[in-house]
Amino acid sequence: MKVRLLNKVANAVYNAAIKGDFELAYGRLLKINPKQQRKVLSVFNRQAFERLGVENGANIVADFAGYRGLQSGLKQVGGTKGLSQSIIDSIDLHLTDTINIASKRVIDELPKSQSGWAKLMLKDSWVEAKRICRKPADKAKKYIKNKFDLSKSKNKTSPLIKTAKPKKTALITKNIPNEYKTIFANLEGKTGQEFVDTAYENMVNHMKLNGIAPKSISITGADGVMSVNGGYDYVSNTIRYSQSFVEKCAPQQQINLLSHELKHCEQFTNILRTENIGVSEYARTIAENSLKQSLSKSSFDFMLKSRYEQALKQGKGEEFIQKTVDNWTKDLIPQIETNFAEVLKLPKIKANSPEGIKAVQDLKAMRNYEGLDAFGFGSETYKNNPLEVEAYAFGDSIEKIFKGFIS
Numbered sequence: 001m002k003v004r005l006l007n008k009v010a011n012a013v014y015n016a017a018i019k020g021d022f023e024l025a026y027g028r029l030l031k032i033n034p035k036q037q038r039k040v041l042s043v044f045n046r047q048a049f050e051r052l053g054v055e056n057g058a059n060i061v062a063d064f065a066g067y068r069g070l071q072s073g074l075k076q077v078g079g080t081k082g083l084s085q086s087i088i089d090s091i092d093l094h095l096t097d098t099i100n101i102a103s104k105r106v107i108d109e110l111p112k113s114q115s116g117w118a119k120l121m122l123k124d125s126w127v128e129a130k131r132i133c134r135k136p137a138d139k140a141k142k143y144i145k146n147k148f149d150l151s152k153s154k155n156k157t158s159p160l161i162k163t164a165k166p167k168k169t170a171l172i173t174k175n176i177p178n179e180y181k182t183i184f185a186n187l188e189g190k191t192g193q194e195f196v197d198t199a200y201e202n203m204v205n206h207m208k209l210n211g212i213a214p215k216s217i218s219i220t221g222a223d224g225v226m227s228v229n230g231g232y233d234y235v236s237n238t239i240r241y242s243q244s245f246v247e248k249c250a251p252q253q254q255i256n257l258l259s260h261e262l263k264h265c266e267q268f269t270n271i272l273r274t275e276n277i278g279v280s281e282y283a284r285t286i287a288e289n290s291l292k293q294s295l296s297k298s299s300f301d302f303m304l305k306s307r308y309e310q311a312l313k314q315g316k317g318e319e320f321i322q323k324t325v326d327n328w329t330k331d332l333i334p335q336i337e338t339n340f341a342e343v344l345k346l347p348k349i350k351a352n353s354p355e356g357i358k359a360v361q362d363l364k365a366m367r368n369y370e371g372l373d374a375f376g377f378g379s380e381t382y383k384n385n386p387l388e389v390e391a392y393a394f395g396d397s398i399e400k401i402f403k404g405f406i407s
Contacts, residue, residue: 006036010043017044017060018052020297022067029068066302176405179206184405187255193219193246199255203262203398211342213265214238217258219246230257232264235286235332237339239265251406252399260395267362267387269343272336274359275351279336279344280329285366287328291321293370362387 009032016025029037044064049057176184183202190198197216204213217239228249230241239261245254272282294301295308311320337344349356365386382388 006039007043009036010040010047013040013044014047017048017064022064025064026068063297066305176401180401180405184402187251188406191251195251196246196254196258199251200258200262203255203259207262207266209262209265209269212269212346213262217241217261219243230261232261232268234264234268235335235339237265237269237343252403255402256395256399259398260391263391263394264387267390268366269340270349270355270359271363271366272340272343273346274349274356277359277363279333279340281363283332283336284325284329285363286332287325289367289369290328291324 009028012028013025016022016028029040032040045057045061048060051057052060183206187195187199187202196219200217204210207213214237219241220243228242228244230239230245232239239258241257245257249257271277272279293299294304299305308317308320311317349359351357351360368381369385369387370382383392
């Protein structure tokens with residue numbers, strides 16, 4: 001197939017897919033032979049990522065892959081794992097191509113001769129000199145003088161070097177509330193798992209979540225496609241992170257994420273403890289939201305989508321939704337009662353108290369809660385949900401105070 005014709009077919013498939021008409025896109029694809037189909041799909045994937053970005057591109061690639069899988073039989077595409085892997089491979093290919101293009105652009109812009117490199121170095125030196133002082137002439141003089149003084153004596157340090165890494169001042173320490181000094185005091189010198197465990201214990205005590213929050217966090221599982229994986233689970237009352245959380249995240253990131261997830265723990269346990277809500281309402285809210293997410297375009301739950309489509313054709317869509325929510329609620333109730341047993345023993349939060357009113361608002365936000373997708377991406381809807389807005393703000397504030405403490 002000629003490149004022009006291949007691109008024409010790929011464009012037709014892409015234009016149909018982004019409109020949600022996967023039947024038309026799939027029909028156009030079937031008109032060419034299998035070998036050519038693979039080439040068209042490769043172009044389709046590239047177009048999706050380039051035009052829509054990684055997150056939305058992954059969604060459209062996933063939806064179309066799922067549709068093809070349901071039409072041809074999931075076994076032929078390696079099941080749901082095969083679909084997921086093909087999407088991941090497409091993302092990796094897109095990112096590799098993007099990096100290669102960016103690298104080539106940087107290389108092309110570099111000097112091609114010794115004189116070119118000399119000019120570039122002189123330019124950089126002058127830019128640095130202009131940055132140091134106010135007036136260009138004084139800048140050059142001070143810059144050269146500091147260089148000269150530094151070369152004359154190894155024991156003499158340039159004023160510029162002295163100010164490069166400011167030490168913690170009494171003023172900075174004074175501005176940190178005493179309660180946070182206590183939290184951070186025993187974290188100095190700790191790294192890795194020791195830092196994570198101590199920071200978690202300190203934050204649990206600070207937020208008065210003893211007997212409410214998980215006793216510890218779990219480090220298990222692989223990272224997501226783009227980042228560390230993990231979070232708070234509002235059914236099992238656990239906090240889990242993948243291994244890179246300990247190995248690759250900086251301490252300020254770790255304490256931010258721990259604080260973020262503990263804020264979620266506080267939100268959801270307060271909902272459970274508030275009068276007139278209870279376990280049944282909590283479980284039903286999760287079931288309704290889970291079903292909504294499972295039937296969304298970005299979901300990989302192709303089997304559930306297929307069953308729902310069959311119910312719609314038979315005029316039983318609402319009945320299918322009601323029965324599914326009822327069954328999922330029934331399954332969730334004993335899990336929640338077991339995993340939050342200690343929380344449920346605590347005194348109830350009055351419905352008309354500030355905490356109770358906020359819990360009702362959080363339950364409403366929970367009904368509209370949209371979690372991260374299979375690749376670890378969060379949409380704008382996810383980031384703007386009140387539950388996430390509060391958790392992000394709290395985590396960021398703790399990180400800012402911690403950075404001030406260790407600087």
